[in-house]
Amino acid sequence: GEDVEQSLFLSVREGDSSVINCTYTDSSSTYLYWYKQEPGAGLQLLTYIFSNMDMKQDQRLTVLLNKKDKHLSLRIADTQTGDSAIYFCAESGGSSNTGKLIFGQGTTLQVKP
Amino acid sequence: DGGITQSPKYLFRKEGQNVTLSCEQNLNHDAMYWYRQDPGQGLRLIYYSQIVNDFQKGDIAEGYSVSREKKESFPLTVTSAQKNPTAFYLCASSRDSIISYEQYFGPGTRLTVT
Numbered sequence: 156g157e158d159v160e161q162s163l164f165l166s167v168r169e170g171d172s173s174v175i176n177c178t179y180t181d182s183s184s185t186y187l188y189w190y191k192q193e194p195g196a197g198l199q200l201l202t203y204i205f206s207n208m209d210m211k212q213d214q215r216l217t218v219l220l221n222k223k224d225k226h227l228s229l230r231i232a233d234t235q236t237g238d239s240a241i242y243f244c245a246e247s248g249g250s251s252n253t254g255k256l257i258f259g260q261g262t263t264l265q266v267k268p
Numbered sequence: 269d270g271g272i273t274q275s276p277k278y279l280f281r282k283e284g285q286n287v288t289l290s291c292e293q294n295l296n297h298d299a300m301y302w303y304r305q306d307p308g309q310g311l312r313l314i315y316y317s318q319i320v321n322d323f324q325k326g327d328i329a330e331g332y333s334v335s336r337e338k339k340e341s342f343p344l345t346v347t348s349a350q351k352n353p354t355a356f357y358l359c360a361s362s363r364d365s366i367i368s369y370e371q372y373f374g375p376g377t378r379l380t381v382t
Binding site: 186260 | 272274299301303308309310311313316318326358360362364370371372373374375376378
């Protein structure tokens with residue numbers, strides 16, 4: 156079945172780059188997403204990438220997609236303390252065509268001053 | 269201001285009681301979703317609705333029920349049959365469920381059942 160895996164925790168120093176990784180299983184996924192969740196809040200859509208793209212850049216965020224290895228990464232440049240949150244990777248259930256998203260477990264990013 | 273609202277933010281219930289969580293959107297989105305989030309886990313889909321008066325079970329629908337009588341509203345009832353109802357519940361919507369998969373989330377309701 157469809158599955159999305161992420162490492163659970165990442166700690167970086169303020170000003171460094173952060174790289175959050177994700178692997179997925181559904182090769183027919185059309186879109187892949189990154190969401191951010193701050194404590195006690197809902198999820199905020201950060202960015203997404205279409206499956207025929209390799210890279211997408213949006214200000215401090217860079218998304219890399221390796222479709223062959225089914226690997227997605229989110230790089231945050233110049234990480235700030237305000238970036239501390241849980242980051243979720245999600246894939247669209249391409250084969251099911253229902254709009255369902257399959258989420259990873261989330262990576263907690265801790266930014267130390 | 270367009271968005272998704274969920275109320276209340278915190279909800280406390282005694283075991284054996286049904287409870288209904290509210291979700292409203294004014295984004296004119298066709299599709300709406302309910303997810304459950306437990307600590308250290310990703311989001312799990314409870315129910316979703318692609319259009320008014322229609323809804324489908326997600327991966328963990330047992331013990332839950334929904335209705336979609338209006339486009340802007342998708343309430344979730346947690347019944348007494350749900351064995352472990354304490355969790356953070358998130359509602360989301362998207363423009364449609366086929367062309368656009370971007371889902372926008374509400375702020376969530378934290379339900380505690382004792």
